[in-house]
Amino acid sequence: MLKYRLRKRKIRKRKIKIKLKKEREILMLIFCRDKVFVKNKIYNFSENFLESKKIKILDTSKNLPEVWQNLPAWIDAEEIENLTPDEKFVTMRELLHMGDDTAMTVTSRAWQFRNWFRNVKFCSHCGGNLIPNENDYGRKCEKCGVTFYAPISPAVITAIEHDGKLLLAHNTAWEETRYSIIAGFVEPGERLEETVRREIREEVSVEVKNIKYFGSQTWPFPNSLMLGFTAEYESGEIKPDGVEISRAGFFSPDEIKNMNLPHHESIARKLIENFLATH
Numbered sequence: 001m002l003k004y005r006l007r008k009r010k011i012r013k014r015k016i017k018i019k020l021k022k023e024r025e026i027l028m029l030i031f032c033r034d035k036v037f038v039k040n041k042i043y044n045f046s047e048n049f050l051e052s053k054k055i056k057i058l059d060t061s062k063n064l065p066e067v068w069q070n071l072p073a074w075i076d077a078e079e080i081e082n083l084t085p086d087e088k089f090v091t092m093r094e095l096l097h098m099g100d101d102t103a104m105t106v107t108s109r110a111w112q113f114r115n116w117f118r119n120v121k122f123c124s125h126c127g128g129n130l131i132p133n134e135n136d137y138g139r140k141c142e143k144c145g146v147t148f149y150a151p152i153s154p155a156v157i158t159a160i161e162h163d164g165k166l167l168l169a170h171n172t173a174w175e176e177t178r179y180s181i182i183a184g185f186v187e188p189g190e191r192l193e194e195t196v197r198r199e200i201r202e203e204v205s206v207e208v209k210n211i212k213y214f215g216s217q218t219w220p221f222p223n224s225l226m227l228g229f230t231a232e233y234e235s236g237e238i239k240p241d242g243v244e245i246s247r248a249g250f251f252s253p254d255e256i257k258n259m260n261l262p263h264h265e266s267i268a269r270k271l272i273e274n275f276l277a278t279h
Ligand SMILES: [Zn+2]
Pocket: 123, 124, 125, 126, 127, 128, 141, 142, 143, 144, 145, 146
């Protein structure tokens, strides 16, 4: 750390004017426990704003090596005092429902790195300290040298079509009337297409074909990446697994329009809307 600070000071001397200007323009996200700070739909704040607030800081990305400064900057606050009525802390889900894609993408990135620093402080092999790398977003154990990276859990979600209808299912963890499409986590060693087939087979007992990539969405609950697919029904009779899925069936566009569906900001809803737009 001392070495890094000396190096940075040297650079700062050479580019003092540019550096000062740049530093004033830094926008930071403010996290506190399981929430993010928002003021009038703004989610990142200038250093001037931060100075005007009384914030007890636990950690900040500003102390990390230079390469890390390319990430959205964040502050992990213990508390912020003197909140005005338009200033509040929201959960990541509440931020998602604000419907601002940029806010969600930027915040999700900083959020997951911040959580990783907050939750993983030592090497899981030997208990040594983890030192942030100077050339990428990894952290290396100072004792045994193993490098760790922030965890990401990919999950697939698939819209299955059959005879102009879409397969929708009710998950036992959801509110009683909610329906959506089939999703599940990727397991080690699996190709995404295999995950799509396995999850659908496990949850509703049908086989699918013509699996096509649709798009992806960051899903920081806590660190997922949702990968959306479309597929066509091939064979089998729908049979919910009774554990995760309690009801499932193929529904027509007219039926779907009156159903309780996932929020508009989710890739699940985008896949359903994509089906409706093409049928
Ligand atoms: Zn170690």
